[in-house]
């Protein structure tokens with residue numbers, strides 16, 4: 001039996017949809033059924049469900065800028081919440097979804113899984129502590145770092161750009177942070193495949209190719225036939241509350257070495273996402 005946390009979120013929701021479609025036995029929970037920060041509740045939940053043998057942990061505090069003003073809550077969910085699950089799931093396969101924000105890299109070289117971690121924001125620091133908890137308590141772990149997740153089940157960068165384009169003629173978007181966005185459906189498909197294997201380890205998984213946030217915004221607006229223009233700005237000019245890495249380019253060496261397929265190109269993923277919502281005009 002697979003436990004999926006964050007079942008109402010973008011990624012967790014898609015993981016549950018896929019497991020359902022494949023007829024797999026799983027339990028999908030979100031904060032209303034299981035608040036992972038409540039240690040006693042997590043202990044009781046696992047005691048009541050001894051059939052759980054795998055966990056796909058997608059729940060997280062994901063409001064990156066808000067976390068700078070609410071570090072305690074972000075830490076409680078991402079670090080302590082993950083520890084509560086990992087301790088109870090020491091006998092399980094444990095798949096933890098992490099982030100490019102555990103890195104704080106400049107430069108333009110693809111990030112290898114074992115590159116230096118230097119998270120520059122609260123969210124990144126707490127997600128890295130989550131990774132540590134998983135490595136400490138679970139022997140059969142997969143840590144999958146992803147970036148820029150977009151999906152139908154929650155708001156995300158693309159949805160925000162399209163919403164703002166309704167009321168703005170110009171949008172200021174950073175051009176000096178480069179990585180790749182990730183369609184939650186594509187990632188869900190990899191995670192569901194991964195949990196069936198024993199190819200444990202640390203992986204990077206995003207749609208392939210690379211782009212800046214500004215280029216992604218321009219692409220989306222153009223595909224949707226919007227006239228709003230994108231004004232590219234530096235991270236310093238944009239001055240978001242949370243500092244993000246300049247370089248989020250992933251190396252997919254570990255996926256290749258373990259014979260997992262890379263995700264499709266990001267342009268293809270964005271088109272499928274927009275098309276699915278009837279937004280594609282091109």
Ligand SMILES: NC(=O)c1ccc[n+]([C@@H]2O[C@H](COP(=O)([O-])OP(=O)(O)OC[C@H]3O[C@@H](n4cnc5c(N)ncnc54)[C@H](OP(=O)(O)O)[C@@H]3O)[C@@H](O)[C@H]2O)c1
Nearest residue numbers: 006008009010011031035036059060062099146148149154
């Ligand atoms: N989104 C991105 O761009 C991005 C990038 C890199 C990595 N990731 C990672 O990818 C994973 C999935 O992200 P996502 O975009 O699917 O996130 P999401 O849509 O925000 O979903 C996360 C889910 O976790 C739930 N949650 C929050 N606190 C909880 C708690 N105390 N107990 C149980 N559930 C709780 C949230 O509920 P509420 O909505 O009610 O809080 C939400 O339903 C996360 O591990 C995230 O760190 C995401």
